[in-house]
Amino acid sequence: MANSFASLEKSICYVFRQPSLLKLALTHRSYSAQHNERLEFLGDSLLNCVVASLLYQHFTSKPEGTLSRLRSTLVCQDTLHEIASRLDIGSYLLLGEGEIKSGGRQRPSILADALESIFGAIFQDSGFDSCYQVISRLFQPLIAGMDPLSAGKDAKTLLQEYLQGRRLPLPEYHLVSTSGQAHAQIFHVDCLIPALAVKSHGTGNSRRVAEQAAARMAWQQIEQEARHT
Numbered sequence: 001m002a003n004s005f006a007s008l009e010k011s012i013c014y015v016f017r018q019p020s021l022l023k024l025a026l027t028h029r030s031y032s033a034q035h036n037e038r039l040e041f042l043g044d045s046l047l048n049c050v051v052a053s054l055l056y057q058h059f060t061s062k063p064e065g066t067l068s069r070l071r072s073t074l075v076c077q078d079t080l081h082e083i084a085s086r087l088d089i090g091s092y093l094l095l096g097e098g099e100i101k102s103g104g105r106q107r108p109s110i111l112a113d114a115l116e117s118i119f120g121a122i123f124q125d126s127g128f129d130s131c132y133q134v135i136s137r138l139f140q141p142l143i144a145g146m147d148p149l150s151a152g153k154d155a156k157t158l159l160q161e162y163l164q165g166r167r168l169p170l171p172e173y174h175l176v177s178t179s180g181q182a183h184a185q186i187f188h189v190d191c192l193i194p195a196l197a198v199k200s201h202g203t204g205n206s207r208r209v210a211e212q213a214a215a216r217m218a219w220q221q222i223e224q225e226a227r228h229t
Contacts, residue, residue: 005019005022005023005026005092008022008087008088008089008092009022011087011088012087012118012134012137012138013133013134013137014122014130014133014134016121016122016125017125017126018124018125021039021121021124021125022118022121023094024036024039024117024121025039025114025117025118025120025121026089026092026093026094026114026117026118027093027094028093028094028095028096028099028104028110028114030095030096030098030099030104031094031095031096031099032094036113036114036117037113037117038120039116039117039118039120039121039124040113040114040116040117040120041120042119042120042123042124043115043116043117043118043119043120043121043123044075044116044120046119046120046123046128046131046135047075047116047119047135048071048075050131050132050135050136050139051071051074051075051135051139051143052067052071053132054135054136054139054140054143055067055070055071055074055143058143058144059148062148066148070143070146070148073146074139074142074143077108077109077112078108078209078212078213078216079142080111080112080115080116081108081109081111081112083115083138083139084111084112084114084115085111087115089111089114089115089118090105090106090110090111091105093105093110093111093114095110099184101181102180102181102183102184103179103180103184103186104184106186106203107184107186107205108203108204108205108209109205119131119134119135122134154212154215155212155213155215155216155218155219156171156211156212156215158215158219159171159191159193159215159218159219159222162219162222163193163195168193168195168196169193169194169195171191171192171193171215171218172191172192172193172194173189173190173191173192173211173214173215174189174190174192175187175188175189175207175210176188176189176190176201184205185205186203186204186205187203187204187205187206187207187209187210188201188202188203188210189201189202189203189204189207189210189211189213189214190214191211191214191215191217191218193218196222196225198218198221198222199218200214200215200217200218200221201214201217202214202215202216202217
């Protein structure tokens with residue numbers, strides 16, 4: 001591991017009373033028979049509950065269907081992978097040698113599962129309130145920036161609708177490279193929108209997932225540019 005667990009605790013603003021729980025949350029099944037899958041199960045349920053509560057409080061006039069759609073947008077592999085990457089969780093993972101060589105530290109599913117496992121570990125360490133606070137700190141900024149009208153639509157659809165509405169050519173997606181072993185490849189894709197001078201990059205465990213990741217980065221560039229014009 002490149003970093004100590006203490007630096008991860010600082011990143012999530014939570015210090016474990018039982019450090020062994022954090023170690024377990026970061027242990028993949030390829031590393032040990034004692035791994036994080038049970039904590040992941042627990043963390044997934046906690047995440048759904050907390051995000052539902054946060055959305056209920058933030059969008060006070062939205063109906064159940066909209067809240068469910070917004071929650072699905074947040075509680076998904078793409079969002080969890082994005083947060084886990086920002087926290088550099090891949091540096092802390094305990095992986096078997098084969099998983100390391102095949103790119104496991106960057107694999108979206110492993111990172112997303114580890115983040116959920118950390119939520120489960122926090123709950124086991126000190127209860128629901130602490131877990132709620134950590135999830136809230138990580139997800140509140142995302143909720144604050146959500147547009148209820150567009151949230152729930154995948155990034156490729158948003159880009160397509162945006163460009164069609166302005167009579168601009170659709171994005172071009174190019175597979176740049178693949179890495180990892182054949183059974184666990186990571187795909188690297190560029191998204192190009194020449195008319196807007198936008199180029200973005202995405203990775204994923206399939207070409208489709210990588211294209212979505214690249215489209216999401218392109219959409220963020222477009223939104224950022226719009227806020228500054």
